[in-house]
Every structure is written in C-alpha cells, then in structure tokens.
Amino acid sequence: MKRDLSIETRSLRRLFKGVPGAGDVVALDSVDLSVEEGEIFGLLGPNGAGKTTLIKILATLLLPTSGEAYVKGLEVVKNAPKIRRLINLVSGGETPGYGILSVKENLWFFSQLYGLSRDGARDRIKQLTDQLGLDTYVDSRMSKLSTGYKQRLNLARGFINNPAVLFLDEPTLGLDVLSAKQLRTFIRSWMADGTKTVLLTTHYMAEADEMCNRVGIIDRGKVLACDTPQRLKMKLASRPSWKIEITPNIQDLDSVRTIQGIVGLSETSNIETGASTLKLVLEDESVMSSLLSKISQNGSKVLAMSKSEPTLEDVYISLVGRGLQ
Amino acid sequence: MAIADFARSTRESFLVGWKIESNWTDPVLFATYRLVQPLASLLIVAFIVIIGGSLPGPGLQKAYMARIIVSNAFFVYVAQITTNMGWLVNTDRSRYEVLKNIYISPGTLHPYFVGRGLVSVVNATISVIVTLLFSVAVFNGILNLQIPINLLSANLLLLIPATLLGVAGLIAVGYMLAAVSIVSNRLEFILGESVAGVFFLLGGVIFPISALPSWVQPMSAALPVTYFLDVVRDSFGLSATNHLFDMAYLALSTVAIIIVGILVFRRAELRAKRLGLFDRKSEY
Numbered sequence: 001m002k003r004d005l006s007i008e009t010r011s012l013r014r015l016f017k018g019v020p021g022a023g024d025v026v027a028l029d030s031v032d033l034s035v036e037e038g039e040i041f042g043l044l045g046p047n048g049a050g051k052t053t054l055i056k057i058l059a060t061l062l063l064p065t066s067g068e069a070y071v072k073g074l075e076v077v078k079n080a081p082k083i084r085r086l087i088n089l090v091s092g093g094e095t096p097g098y099g100i101l102s103v104k105e106n107l108w109f110f111s112q113l114y115g116l117s118r119d120g121a122r123d124r125i126k127q128l129t130d131q132l133g134l135d136t137y138v139d140s141r142m143s144k145l146s147t148g149y150k151q152r153l154n155l156a157r158g159f160i161n162n163p164a165v166l167f168l169d170e171p172t173l174g175l176d177v178l179s180a181k182q183l184r185t186f187i188r189s190w191m192a193d194g195t196k197t198v199l200l201t202t203h204y205m206a207e208a209d210e211m212c213n214r215v216g217i218i219d220r221g222k223v224l225a226c227d228t229p230q231r232l233k234m235k236l237a238s239r240p241s242w243k244i245e246i247t248p249n250i251q252d253l254d255s256v257r258t259i260q261g262i263v264g265l266s267e268t269s270n271i272e273t274g275a276s277t278l279k280l281v282l283e284d285e286s287v288m289s290s291l292l293s294k295i296s297q298n299g300s301k302v303l304a305m306s307k308s309e310p311t312l313e314d315v316y317i318s319l320v321g322r323g324l325q
Numbered sequence: 326m327a328i329a330d331f332a333r334s335t336r337e338s339f340l341v342g343w344k345i346e347s348n349w350t351d352p353v354l355f356a357t358y359r360l361v362q363p364l365a366s367l368l369i370v371a372f373i374v375i376i377g378g379s380l381p382g383p384g385l386q387k388a389y390m391a392r393i394i395v396s397n398a399f400f401v402y403v404a405q406i407t408t409n410m411g412w413l414v415n416t417d418r419s420r421y422e423v424l425k426n427i428y429i430s431p432g433t434l435h436p437y438f439v440g441r442g443l444v445s446v447v448n449a450t451i452s453v454i455v456t457l458l459f460s461v462a463v464f465n466g467i468l469n470l471q472i473p474i475n476l477l478s479a480n481l482l483l484l485i486p487a488t489l490l491g492v493a494g495l496i497a498v499g500y501m502l503a504a505v506s507i508v509s510n511r512l513e514f515i516l517g518e519s520v521a522g523v524f525f526l527l528g529g530v531i532f533p534i535s536a537l538p539s540w541v542q543p544m545s546a547a548l549p550v551t552y553f554l555d556v557v558r559d560s561f562g563l564s565a566t567n568h569l570f571d572m573a574y575l576a577l578s579t580v581a582i583i584i585v586g587i588l589v590f591r592r593a594e595l596r597a598k599r600l601g602l603f604d605r606k607s608e609y
Contacts, residue, residue: 053601056604059429061429061598062601063599081433084429084430088429089426091604095421095422098344098423099421100349108337109338109340112336113334113427113430113431113432114430
C-alpha cells in the first residue's frame, strides 16, 4: 500500500443473501479504490449501488466476502480496533443520539467513548456546536430539535474525535440549502491542514462537484469511473448534452432510451405543470431527429430545448444510463 | 483498551443509562414510581404470604414467609438486569440508532453494556431496600406477624460479597443476552424475561429446591442464582447452608459466565459483521 493512501480497496467483493431462489445479491463487485490523505472523495450512485456497503466495510461494521480493504494502511478485518481510533461515521437521516438527552449530553457521551479529556471534550463540544450553529440548542433535548438540527448534531458527533478518516453517508440529507452550505464550508475548513480524509456519498451532484477532489461513480456494485469532476466532465465533452422540456410527459420512457445513439437519459417531472424535463447525453447530434420524432409520436410537445456544457450529472447519466431521480 | 479508558466509558454509559431511565418524567413522579414498583411486588408477596398461611405449623409458616420476602426482594436484581440488558440492543439499534456508532468507537460495546447493566443494579438496589423496609414495617409492624426478619442483624460480611458476586454474574448473563439479541430476530422481546422466568422458577425464590420435581433439581442446583439467594437468606439467618461452598460456587460460576459471555459476544459480533446486523432496523 502506498504511504499516503488513507483508503484502499483491492478486488473488494460483498455478497448478500437474496430472497430464496433468487441467488445472492452482489453489493460490491471487485471494487478497486484509492483515496489519498487530504482528499474529499465522493461516491455517486443510485440507491442499492453499493455505496453504503463500502462505507460499512471500511468503518468495520461489515465483513467483506472477499478482497481487501485498508484504512490508513490497516486491514479492516484484522485491525478493526486500531482503525476505530482513527475514524468516525455519519449517516444522514438517522437519529443522532438519545432523544431524552440534551445536545451537550449526547456529544459528551460520545466524546468520552473516544477518550477525550474532560477539558478537551468541553472545548471540542463548544467549538463544534458554535461552528455547526447548534450553540443556542446545547441544552435542548435532542427530541425537541428539528430534522435539520438533529442532522447537525449527527455531524457534530461524527467530528467529535477529530477523526483522520471520516465517512459521510448522505450527510446533507434533510438539511436546507443554507445548512448544507454551512456544512460544506465547515468540512473544507476542517480539512485545511491536509491530514484529514473524507469519503462522502451523496445524491446531490452539485455538492459532489463543489466539494470532492475526486469522484467515483458506482452502480450495481461496480465502480464505473473514478477521476476528478473536471476530468470526468472533459471526457464527456465530445458527447452533446441536451435539456428538453416537454408536455405532457412521456409515459413509456424506455421506448426513448432504446433509440440508437442515446447514451443516457433522466427525467424530472413537474407535477404542477405536467411538464417534464429530459436530460440527455447523446453519441452525436444526429440522434436529435429520431428523438424529436419519438417525442412527437408520444403526443408530447417540445416547450424548450437547450444544449449545455457537460455537468457531473451528465457524466453520471452517461455512465449509469439514467438519472438519480 | 486500557483499564482506565474502559472504566471511563463504563461510567459515562452508566450516567447516560441513568439519565435515560430517570429523566423520562419529573423527579416527583419518578420517585413515586421507584417506590410503587417494589411495593407492587410486595403485594404479590402478600398474596403468597396468605397462601403460605395454609402451611402446617406456625413456625414453618413464618419461616416460609421470611424466605419468600427476602428471596423475592433480592430477585429484583435478576429481573431488572436480565430484562433491561436483554432489551437494550433493540432500543439502541432501532429506536435511538446509536448502536453502530457505539460499536465503532474504540471501546466498542463492552463498557457500554456493563455501564447500562450497572444502572439496573442501582435501580434494583433501591427496590431491594424499599421492599425489605416496607415488608418489615407492614408484616411485623402494622400486622404484627412476627416474621423472623431482622434487618439490623443481617450478616453484612456475608451479604455484601454475595450480592457483589451475584450482581457480577448477573451482569455477565445480561451481557450475554445483549450479545444474543444483536443477532436474534425478534427474540429480544422475550429474551430477558424468559431467562428471568427460568431463574425465578428454578432459583429457589418461592419453592425450596427440594420441593421441585427430581429431574429439575440438578438444573436448579447448577444455577448461580440459586446460590446467590441461598447466601443472601443465610445472611439474614433464614437458612443454614455451607457458606464457603456457596460463595466458592458463586465466584467460580461468575468467572465461568463472564468467560462464556465474552465467547458468546465474539460469536455474535462475527455473525453481526457477516450479516450486517449492527444497524438493522426492526420493521415491526
């Protein structure tokens, strides 16, 4: 293992037992990944792609079926106790602690599990609650907090031991735009010394684009691409990305997907207007005529269409074949 | 994990457990509950005393009453520890969703389980004291039944070590139950109470072991709870058994349960990591 790698996996595979008669479910399929110290590495993928499974293996919660995984050079199966001193995990959308305890009491409990000194714990709790906007709620019971503030507490718990490697599984789930932005700012400032590493899973492409040094796109347990957001987008530069607004929406979207030359397609519907926006990544412009006639055959009208610079979402669509929505 | 770290994690787990179990209501209501709970158990004893009244001979009746009062009072340790620790994983995994976060902390679940078990010990100790005081006050004071229990003459040199050993063994049993409930599916609902029920029937709480069917007696004689209650009754002068043997058995069985508990935990941990059970949500 290279010296400056914080996370490394080699041919990592994880199977889960499926329903009787259906065989095993492949959650991770020969995943090779390297995350360097100081990096924010984003994992993008649809539900069930294997993102959380990978994080659970690295966080010593789950055993791999085969292959190897290392955190800070320590093999996760053999060195779990050592790894636990170096890591923490935040899962979005989960209860961050005991509802009957206050924010401060919850954080104090976890600070003591991580062996912080009493003074050190007090300072750390003060620092985290201030920076994450929890300062006015430190004595409030966790059960009284709104979803967004509970998630802030969850994040504060994850940062309590100042981990060398932090696993963030959908950390901004349930956060409003401003809170999510505050969190991103906080993570960047926390990583400023270059010794911390974050493995982040998210559904928000813009978040991954903004935050991550590198991104891995994962689907059905396989890493389809892994590079900086910029390079991933550049690879797509030769493939035109189009946004087409139509009404009414197309019921049978699969019939559009089968058109030769469509690399990926995602649809976002507007329930109020009945219109929907198709995001397409095409092999080349020649596909447009077939596409427009298909839309017409479906009885839909084109309201607007525009060609755009490739975004991370377009990269995702072109690799996975569909959007996250 | 260093002993000091383990002790600190245990202490904080105890404090968290105490807050969870005591802060659910205002202090007056909590204090009332803490009093009512053992008194309700005392009512059960009162009914048993009435049934015990049908035994032949006034001396036998009173000795029997004293036996069930003391046994029943101290059985609270068994009931509280096994029930609460058997249920602990379910609430922390499904309701509070903190089990996995505690598990990936340096001390994992060991000090946490012990600390939470100690909360049950404190609660049970309060219940034991209240039950004994009220029993003497009601049966010997108000009803003047002259049951042979003298709290002031209890042999503390026998009672305290026996209680400490008994409690240590019970926490080890609770630790084992908590480990089993990590990998069990819905068993957590009955785990603690089932074990407490078996201990109640076979531990000599109500019936002397000699009154049990002969095929059950070896099981009863193997249970540490039997010896724990034996020595406790001895310390109140209610029976005359071989103290040294009972204490030695209690000590050895406690060590054995701790060892078995650790082995069970390791098996459960391995299975939970294989199947991904540390963050499993109950869907019922």
